[in-house]
Amino acid sequence: NQLTILYINDYHGHITPFKAHFKDKHTVGGMARIATIVKTVREENGDSRTPTLFLCAGDVLQGTPMSTIFKGEPDIICLNKMGLNAMVLGNHEFDYGQENLNKLRKLADFPILGANVVSEKEKVPIATSFITRNIRGIHIHILGLVTDETPITTHPKNVKSLVFLDPITTAKEVLTELDREGITIALTHLGYEMDKKLAESTEGIDIIIGGHSHTKLDEPEMVNNIIICQAYEYGEYVGRLDLDIDKGKIAGYEGELIPVTEDVKEDSVIKEIVDEYAAKLDTKLKEVIGTAVTPLNGKREDVRNKETNLGDLIADVMRTMAKADIAFMNAGGIRASIDEGEITIEDILTVLPFGGDLVTMKLNGSEILQIVRHYAKLEPGSGGFLQVSGIALEIKNKEITALGIGTKQIELNKLYTVATNDFLAAGGDGYTTFKNGRDYIDTGLVISDILIDFIKTIKEIDVKIDGRIKTD
Numbered sequence: 067n068q069l070t071i072l073y074i075n076d077y078h079g080h081i082t083p084f085k086a087h088f089k090d091k092h093t094v095g096g097m098a099r100i101a102t103i104v105k106t107v108r109e110e111n112g113d114s115r116t117p118t119l120f121l122c123a124g125d126v127l128q129g130t131p132m133s134t135i136f137k138g139e140p141d142i143i144c145l146n147k148m149g150l151n152a153m154v155l156g157n158h159e160f161d162y163g164q165e166n167l168n169k170l171r172k173l174a175d176f177p178i179l180g181a182n183v184v185s186e187k188e189k190v191p192i193a194t195s196f197i198t199r200n201i202r203g204i205h206i207h208i209l210g211l212v213t214d215e216t217p218i219t220t221h222p223k224n225v226k227s228l229v230f231l232d233p234i235t236t237a238k239e240v241l242t243e244l245d246r247e248g249i250t251i252a253l254t255h256l257g258y259e260m261d262k263k264l265a266e267s268t269e270g271i272d273i274i275i276g277g278h279s280h281t282k283l284d285e286p287e288m289v290n291n292i293i294i295c296q297a298y299e300y301g302e303y304v305g306r307l308d309l310d311i312d313k314g315k316i317a318g319y320e321g322e323l324i325p326v327t328e329d330v331k332e333d334s335v336i337k338e339i340v341d342e343y344a345a346k347l348d349t350k351l352k353e354v355i356g357t358a359v360t361p362l363n364g365k366r367e368d369v370r371n372k373e374t375n376l377g378d379l380i381a382d383v384m385r386t387m388a389k390a391d392i393a394f395m396n397a398g399g400i401r402a403s404i405d406e407g408e409i410t411i412e413d414i415l416t417v418l419p420f421g422g423d424l425v426t427m428k429l430n431g432s433e434i435l436q437i438v439r440h441y442a443k444l445e446p447g448s449g450g451f452l453q454v455s456g457i458a459l460e461i462k463n464k465e466i467t468a469l470g471i472g473t474k475q476i477e478l479n480k481l482y483t484v485a486t487n488d489f490l491a492a493g494g495d496g497y498t499t500f501k502n503g504r505d506y507i508d509t510g511l512v513i514s515d516i517l518i519d520f521i522k523t524i525k526e527i528d529v530k531i532d533g534r535i536k537t538d
Contacts, residue, residue, distance in 0.1 A: 071251070073307070078127070080300040083096035096301065098337040123154055129300075130421075179196065182211055183231075207250040209253065214232060254276045283297075305324075358406050358408075360528060390456065428483060429504075
């Protein structure tokens with residue numbers, strides 16, 4: 067017998083085609099193109115009576131205006147139409163709260179798995195732990211495991227009364243419940259390194275279809291005789307794993323990543339759904355979320371050369387959300403001002419068009435000093451000019467003449483929690499010191515989404531600069 071497994075992971079609301087880089091001429095991804103790939107493989111396999119599984123390794127939500135506005139509804143509707151066989155919860159499935167997640171679970175025609183997410187009170191899984199299927203004589207178990215980092219990558223209110231157990235310990239317990247007949251697939255949202263640890267620490271798993279780390283495995287990897295797969299991010303690829311089955315066990319395999327490019331025709335049924343929600347999105351972007359009592363200054367000539375009230379607002383929201391000591395936001399990521407009066411979602415997405423994930427790390431005072439020294443030496447108008455929170459500094463003649471964190475002078479050996487975006491964290495704008503960060507966490511929370519939620523809560527935004535940045 068043969069079996070084909072198709073898989074996607076971490077596509078984060080990218081149901082419409084997009085440019086992988088803003089300079090690209092062509093688009094990639096899009097749910098309608100993915101649907102065509104899945105449909106084509108199923109039809110080809112149907113001729114040879116080869117069964118096809120289609121799996122999703124989590125993080126359907128978070129990362130696009132479509133996801134922000136509709137909170138996963140169009141994604142689940144599309145996946146229903148595409149015949150998804152199973153999905154595992156990703157940490158970002160919790161970002162819009164448990165009520166929204168429960169709505170999506172009811173909407174889904176497929177099982178959503180998560181063996182190690184349990185209610186704090188009853189200590190039982192809130193989602194299905196595993197499913198068992200017999201497909202044309204092949205006995206298949208699919209076990210779902212979720213990262214236990216979830217409580218620190220989403221707002222605490224989103225996981226209230228939930229406990230995320232150690233996924234490897236949970237896997238070992240669940241595996242004892244499964245018969246050893248057939249094939250066992252761990253559908254995980256743990257990340258590549260944890261998938262390898264899972265493979266090294268357990269017996270009884272045959273295949274790991276993973277997500278969370280956005281790892282591009284062009285070909286499956288073998289660890290401890292367990293096949294590990296992951297298909298990068300944002301639906302740029304559909305993973306394919308073809309198995310030869312002999313006496314219920316894997317006798318051979320081969321795999322690849324199928325690029326989702328403009329060469330792939332869009333499935334008409336899925337495209338109609340996507341287009342309908344895209345039209346609704348245009349209307350939703352006009353939604354008023356608050357009021358600017360005073361103009362919020364994001365002018366290029368100002369935000370790249372001095373403290374502005376919009377820069378303060380963004381950095382303060384980042385620091386508060388991350389519960390950090392300090393926050394840094396590169397001015398090049400702030401692309402517009404907001405006039406006095408009504409604030410719409412479109413206004414925020416115009417100010418912060420690049421999105422960018424909120425990340426946290428630990429840096430010592432000496433490393434923070436290196437960062438602000440680099441900052442001080444930038445030429446006027448550089449996109450690397452930093453808007454800051456939790457820190458006060460004075461720059462004269464391109465040198466740091468005063469630096470404080472909170473109400474105290476910086477301590478060079480002390481570790482501080484720093485919030486920034488994933489661009490700076492990767493060394494963007496020449497800030498290579500960020501790459502030395504310890505305890506790095508990518509929350510996956512998009513900074514524009516955080517700002518939208520903050521404005522919705524506060525309603526009236528009245529921000530004045532407070533002198534945290536002084537330049538000559």
